[in-house]
Amino acid sequence: MALIGVLATYAMASSLLYALGMEFVVCVTGVLLGIAISSMARNLRYLNVGGLVTTIFSSIAFRMLLSASGLGDYWVFPLGVLMTLSISAIASDPLTYLILILVAWLLLGLGGFEQALLASGDWSLLYAAAAVVTGLLFSSCFFRLRYSNHVATARLEDMAYRDYLTGIPNRRCFLDALHAVMNDGKPPHGYLLMADVDDFKKINDELGHEAGDIVLRELGQIIAAAAGTFPHGRIGGEEFAMLIDGDLACVARVAEQLLEAVRRLAVVQRGVTISVGIARVQGPVLADSFRHADEALYEAKLSGKDCVVFHGGASGQGQASAGREMHQKSGG
Template sequence: MFNSRNLSPALYYLFFSGEPEQQQRFFKELHFISIAILTFGLASWTITFSLTQPRASLDYANAALAATGMLIGLVMAAYAKSLQAIIVSGTISVLFIGFGFRVLMLGTEDPAFWVLPLGVMITLTTAPIFSGIAYYLGVSLGVWAILGLGHFPVHAQRADEYWPVLAVTISVIIGLALNIYFLVLRINNYRAQRDLATMAYTDGLTGLNNRRMFTQSARALQHTAQLPAFFLMIDIDDFKKINDAYGHDAGDEVLKKIADVIAGLSGDHLCGRLGGEEFAVIYQGEKQAACAFAAQLVDSVEAAFVPERKVSISIGLAELLKEVDLSHSYRRADESLYVAKKSGKNRYVLNAA
C-alpha cells in the first residue's frame, strides 16, 4: 500500500492513505458505509438472481463462485481493522459483484443490452468506498472489463456507434468526481477537527499545552506514573515590569523564549502554560533529579536573555500525590513558589511538607 506522505503533492490524492491518525479517522467513517454498500450490492444481486433464475439458463457454478466472493469481501469488510483492509475488502467484493451480474447477464437473450446500465450502477454506487483515486479508478475499470468482455455493445457504421463508449467515459468521470468529492470532504473534515483540537488544547502564543490540556494530562499521570512525580510551578519574575518597560510585544517574545527553554529541557516530561506568565511541568523522577531539573531551568532561562536584558524565573516544587486531587499538589507548589519569590526570586524551592 502506498504511503501518501512520501508522494509529491500532485499524487497526494491518487494513492491517498494519510498519516496513522488520519487513516484511523477515515476507517471509522468508511467502515459502516462500506459494509452498507457491499451489503446492498449482495442483496441486489441475490434479488436479481431469484427473479432471473426461472427464465434464464444460468451457470450455477459461476453464480456460486460470485456469491462466495461477495460474501468473503463483505465479511472481510465487517471484520476490517484498518483503512487498507477496507480498500482490499471493497476491491474483492466489488469485482465479484461485477462478475456476479455478468453471470446473470449471460443468462439473458441479449447480454450486451445490460452492460451499460449494470456498469453505471455498480461504478457509481461504490464510489464512496475507496480512499484514493487510483484504487477507485482501477476497480471501476475492472468492473467495466468484467461486464463488457465479449459483450460490449458495438453499433458500427451507425449514427450512435460512439454512444456506448461515451456512456462508459461519462460514468467513469462522474464516479471519479464523486470519489474525489468524498475524499476531499473527509480530508477537510479531518483537518478542521485537528485544527479545532489544536486550538482547544494548545496555547496559541507559545505552542505549549494550554491549562486545560495540561490539567487533563496531569490528572492522568497521577494514576499511571510508575516513578515519583513532581509538580513544578514556574513564574516569570517581575513580568509586569518587562511589559511596562518594553511593551507587550516584547513581553510576548519573552513568553515564547521561556516556553522554548521549558519545552527543550522538559523533553518527554509534561509541560504547559497555565496562563499569563505562569508555566508548569510534571517531572517524573526522584526528588534529587527533579531539583536538579528545576535548577537547570532557572539557570537556562537567565542565560537565554544575556546580554539583552535580565529575565529570570522562580519555581515552586511539590510532589504529585496520587491519593489526593491535583489541586492539592497545585496549591503546595504555589506555596513553594511564594517562598521562592519572597526569598529573592531567580531560584526554586521544594515543598518538604
C-alpha cells in the same frame, strides 16, 4: 471498496440494466455530494455512501470496457484496485482533473474501446466510459472533502490541547497528562514544578506586549526542552508547570537548568528571570499538589525571586545560581 466493486461486476449482466442504473447512480451521487459539501463535518457518512456507490458502478464499467476491448476479465481486479489507489493521490485542482480525463480516454483508446464500440454498435459502452471518468472525478471530490475534514479536525484538536502562543501543551492538556499519571495504578510519585516569570508586568509596560510574548515563547521552549518526555505546559499567563518523575536530586537539577537557561535569554532589552516552586506529589488529589507548589512559588517570590523553593520535607539542598540559596519551606 475496489473489492466490493469488482464483486459487483458479476451481479449485472444486462447492458440495459447497467445503463439505467448508471443514470440513477449519477443522480444519487450528485445529491450525496451536494449534501456532503453543504454539511461537511455533520454528514461525513454521505461521503462514504457516495464513494461506495461510485466505486461499485465504476468497477462495473471497467469490466464492460475491458470485456469489449478483448483484454479479458482478469484485468478487472488489478485495474480496479489501481484506480482506487490513484484516487487517493489526486490533487484537487482543475489541471489535474483535465489530465485525469485525458489519461482515462487514452487508456480506453489503447484498449481498443473505440473500435469495439463502432463494431458492436452497443452504445451502452458509452455509459461505461462516462462512468469511469465520472467515478474518478466524483471520487477525487470525495477524497478532497474527506482530507479537508481530516485536516480541520486535526487542527481543532491541536488548538484544544496546545497553547497558541508558545506551542507547548496548554493547561487542559497538562491536567489530562497529570490525571493519566495519577491513574496509572502506581502510588502517587514525582514532583510538581511551577515556574513564573519575574516582573513580567514590567516587561510588558516598559518594552511592550510583543516583547512579553517573545519572552513567553522562549520560556515555553526552555520548559519543553527541560521537561523532555515529562508532562509540561503553560497553565496560565506567565506561569508554567511540569511533572518530574524522579528523585529530589533530579528535580533540583532540572530546576537549576531552568534558572540558568532563562538568565541567558537575550531576546529583550533587559534581564529575564523566573521563580520556581516545587511540591512533592503525595496523594491522589491534584489540587493539594498544585496548592503546595503555588505556596512554594509565592515563597520564592518573597525570597527575592530568581530562586527555587521546595514545599515540604525536601533535603539535600544545594546552592542556586547567582549565589542565591535553594530554599525549603517547612510544613505539610
